[in-house]
Amino acid sequence: MKVFESIVIVGRGNVSYHLVKAFGNRVKAMIVKETNFIEDWYSHLPQLTSYNELDFLPDLVLICVNDTAIHEVIEKTPFDVPVAYTSGSVKLSDLPNRLKLGVFYPLQTFSKNVATDISKVPFLIESENVDFAVELKELAAQISSNVLFANSQDRFHLHVAAVMVNNFTNHLYARAFDFLKEKELDFDLLLPLIEETSSKLNRMNPMDAQTGPTIRGDEKIESKHLEVLNGYSKEIYELMAASIKSLHEKNEL
Amino acid sequence: MKVFESIVIVGRGNVSYHLVKAFGNRVKAMIVKETNFIEDWYSHLPQLTSYNELDFLPDLVLICVNDTAIHEVIEKTPFDVPVAYTSGSVKLSDLPNRLKLGVFYPLQTFSKNVATDISKVPFLIESENVDFAVELKELAAQISSNVLFANSQDRFHLHVAAVMVNNFTNHLYARAFDFLKEKELDFDLLLPLIEETSSKLNRMNPMDAQTGPTIRGDEKIESKHLEVLNGYSKEIYELMAASIKSLHEKNEL
Numbered sequence: 001m002k003v004f005e006s007i008v009i010v011g012r013g014n015v016s017y018h019l020v021k022a023f024g025n026r027v028k029a030m031i032v033k034e035t036n037f038i039e040d041w042y043s044h045l046p047q048l049t050s051y052n053e054l055d056f057l058p059d060l061v062l063i064c065v066n067d068t069a070i071h072e073v074i075e076k077t078p079f080d081v082p083v084a085y086t087s088g089s090v091k092l093s094d095l096p097n098r099l100k101l102g103v104f105y106p107l108q109t110f111s112k113n114v115a116t117d118i119s120k121v122p123f124l125i126e127s128e129n130v131d132f133a134v135e136l137k138e139l140a141a142q143i144s145s146n147v148l149f150a151n152s153q154d155r156f157h158l159h160v161a162a163v164m165v166n167n168f169t170n171h172l173y174a175r176a177f178d179f180l181k182e183k184e185l186d187f188d189l190l191l192p193l194i195e196e197t198s199s200k201l202n203r204m205n206p207m208d209a210q211t212g213p214t215i216r217g218d219e220k221i222e223s224k225h226l227e228v229l230n231g232y233s234k235e236i237y238e239l240m241a242a243s244i245k246s247l248h249e250k251n252e253l
Numbered sequence: 254m255k256v257f258e259s260i261v262i263v264g265r266g267n268v269s270y271h272l273v274k275a276f277g278n279r280v281k282a283m284i285v286k287e288t289n290f291i292e293d294w295y296s297h298l299p300q301l302t303s304y305n306e307l308d309f310l311p312d313l314v315l316i317c318v319n320d321t322a323i324h325e326v327i328e329k330t331p332f333d334v335p336v337a338y339t340s341g342s343v344k345l346s347d348l349p350n351r352l353k354l355g356v357f358y359p360l361q362t363f364s365k366n367v368a369t370d371i372s373k374v375p376f377l378i379e380s381e382n383v384d385f386a387v388e389l390k391e392l393a394a395q396i397s398s399n400v401l402f403a404n405s406q407d408r409f410h411l412h413v414a415a416v417m418v419n420n421f422t423n424h425l426y427a428r429a430f431d432f433l434k435e436k437e438l439d440f441d442l443l444l445p446l447i448e449e450t451s452s453k454l455n456r457m458n459p460m461d462a463q464t465g466p467t468i469r470g471d472e473k474i475e476s477k478h479l480e481v482l483n484g485y486s487k488e489i490y491e492l493m494a495a496s497i498k499s500l501h502e503k504n505e506l
Contacts, residue, residue, distance in 0.1 A: 014464065067466075067474055089466075089474050108446050109464050114456055120445045146445070157436045158443075160478045161429040164486075165443050166450045167465030168493040169422045174459040174500055176414040183410045190411075190418050191454060192373045192399070193361050197419045198451040201444060203367055206427040211267065211362050212420030213320075213342075221320055221342050225413045232496035233417075239492055240421040243485035247427055 004082075004139055008058040010073055011065040014110035015086050017041055019062060022118050022143045028058060041112070051078055060084065060139075062104060071095055084127075084136055088159030091152040092126055102127030102136045105155055106144075109166045118143050124150040124158065175233050207251055214244045257335075257392055261311040263326055264318040267363035268339050270294055272315060275371050275396045281311060294365070304331055313337065313392075315357060324348055337380075337389055341412030344405040345379055355380030355389045358408055359397075362419045371396050377403040377411065428486050460504055467497045 007023055009016050010031040020027050020042055029046040038047060048054060063073050063085040070085050075096055077083050082100035092103060103126040110116060123140035125147060127133035133149060140147040150158070173194065177187045200209045213221040222241055229237055260276055262269050263284040273280050273295055282299040291300060301307060316326050316338040323338050327349055330336050335353035345356060356379040363369060376393035378400060380386035386402060393400040403411070426447065430440045453462045466474040475494055482490055 066469060067471060089477060107442060109449055109453070109462075111453065111457065111462060111464065114453060116449060122442050122445065154436070154438055156477075157433065157438055157481065160481060161433050161438075161440075161443060162446055163465055163478060164425050164429045164432070164490075165447050167463070167467065167497070168425050168489070169447075169450055170453075170459055170462050170464075171493055171497050171500070172417050172421050172425070173454060174463060175496070176417040177459050178500060178503075179417070180410065180414050183407070185407055185410055185414075187414075187458070189360060189375050190414060192375065193415055194418050194422075194451045194454060196362055196369060197422050198447045200362070200364065200367060200423075201426060201447060204364065205440070206423055206430050209362075209364060209423050210420070210427060211364065211423075212416055214420065216319060218320060224342060224409075225416060228410065228413060232492070232499055235492055236421070236496060237417075239485070239488055240424055243428070243489060244420070244424050246485055247424070247431060250431075 004059040004135075006056065006058045006060075008054070008061045010061060010063045012039060012042060013064060013066075014112055015106065016064040017112045018106075018110045018116055018118060019064060019086075020045070028056070029054065039112075051076060057081055062086065074098070074101070082132060082135075088124075088162065089156050091156070092128065093152065097128075100127070100129055100132040102129070102132050103152075103155065104136055104140065105150075105159075107158060107162060109170075119145055122146040122148065124148060124155045126151060126155065172236070175236065179229070179233060207247075210244065210248070212244075214241045215248060257312040257388070259309065259311045259313075261307070261314045263314060263316045265292060265295060266317060266319075267365055268359065269317040270365045271359075271363045271369055271371060272317060272339075273298070281309070282307065292365075304329060310334055315339065327351070327354070335385060335388075341377075341415065342409050344409070345381065346405065350381075353380070353382055353385040355382070355385050356405075356408065357389055357393060358403075358412075360411060360415060362423075372398055375399040375401065377401060377408045379404060379408065425489070428489065432482070432486060460500075463497065463501070465497075467494045468501060 006028045007026050008029045009027055012032050029048055030042050031048050035047045061077050061081055061083045063070055065073055067087050067090050070090055074083055079098055084102040084104040086104055088105055105124040106121045108121040121144050123144050125133055125137045137147055180187050259281045260279050261282045262280055265285050282301055283295050284301050288300045314330050314334055314336045316323055318326055320340050320343050323343055327336055332351055337355040337357040339357055341358055358377040359374045361374040374397050376397050378386055378390045390400055433440050
């Protein structure tokens with residue numbers, strides 16, 4: 001079994017931050033776009049702007065850049081160096097082929113300076129090269145207890161669902177935050193409710209957990225709520241209410 | 254200070270369930286619409302269908318019924334019995350006046366058979382009668398460490414925000430659940446992400462926590478995601494993306 005003793009990480013975004021922390025001194029260098037601005041968290045590592053500056057061949061390059069840049073970074077990576085990328089949505093088959101190319105996708109939201117228990121993060125692994133897939137799975141298993149193989153399509157569908165439950169959920173928090181700020185009310189009053197809303201899913205599925213005026217059919221309250229909303233918040237309320245009703249009817253059938 | 258030793262609860266919904274549990278043997282009777290169907294959790298209590306069947310005057314009636322029914326229940330309650338109701342959206346001034354009428358609103362989502370740590374639930378208290386307001390606050394403080402006075406307007410605005418962060422958030426979970434079920438993928442893979450999304454709010458505000466393709470300006474990924482969605486899920490994706498952009502621009506100003 002291959003052990004990846006020397007890892008080079010490309011990119012200095014949120015995923016990169018958490019993988020640098022997780023792999024510790026196995027990360028030997030960072031490849032970044034420019035070196036005139038260096039953040040603290042990778043200042044202890046050599047910062048290179050191209051592979052030419054590397055004085056060793058790493059066991060693995062982990063590409064943690066925007067989806068649009070992955071193709072180009074792979075093309076520039078020395079052909080005999082194993083490469084994995086961390087995107088949820090980029091298909092393996094859309095990338096330039098090489099002996100060892102794989103996916104190392106953490107299904108989690110990461111922010112810099114926010115600690116995350118990486119041992120619980122699901123890692124989705126994929127490679128056409130079965131040996132490399134197994135190696136990547138082993139690597140992920142060293143930092144997480146939740147590792148599985150997933151093909152590009154499954155990973156893509158999970159990413160779409162992740163956008164719904166993370167990006168859009170967070171945006172609802174942001175809209176509520178913005179609304180309460182305007183009314184000079186404290187958003188923190190909602191934190192116990194927000195925590196309960198997510199933790200309920202450990203005990204029941206979201207269809208059964210649905211509460212509120214829409215599911216009760218209380219249109220009078222819905223109209224009163226809509227009176228104090230405007231712009232996107234109002235549009236979101238209307239669409240969500242209609243969608244709750246529609247999904248409920250579908251599940252009643 | 255009045256101690257409410259005998260409480261009668263009207264209604265047998267989710268809020269009622271958790272207040273019966275919280276107040277234990279201080280709850281002396283339930284008033285329900287019909288008695289031919291009795292759920293286990295209140296089977297130990299006398300079940301009445303009207304106040305006429307009461308053989309004592311309770312210290313407090315807690316009305317936990319749908320918003321549309323509150324007015325009628327108050328009118329039927331003996332005039333000299335103190336009454337509080339648990340709605341987020343019904344204004345005190347819209348209800349028939351009496352000496353002791355107040356609001357006892359728990360800002361939380363409740364489901365039967367799902368344990369909730371009521372000690373962390375914010376209770377919003379209101380009454381025109383200052384003494385009664387203080388009494389209700391004391392009562393709430395016996396079961397929760399998070400009790401505050403709030404007028405009808407503030408309570409209403411908090412309820413609107415609560416609908417956003419709970420009802421609509423849960424609906425996003427339900428849409429993701431439905432989507433992954435159709436793709437034969439396991440919704441539970443999203444649970445660490447969902448938990449992290451909510452718990453992040455203890456460390457940063459939701460504006461700063463926003464991640465994902467929209468905030469990165471990755472329209473290519475957005476288009477790919479939209480290709481596999483349809484119906485309400487697609488509409489929700491489009492509206493959320495536009496709203497994220499709009500709020501981000503507003504905050505950049």
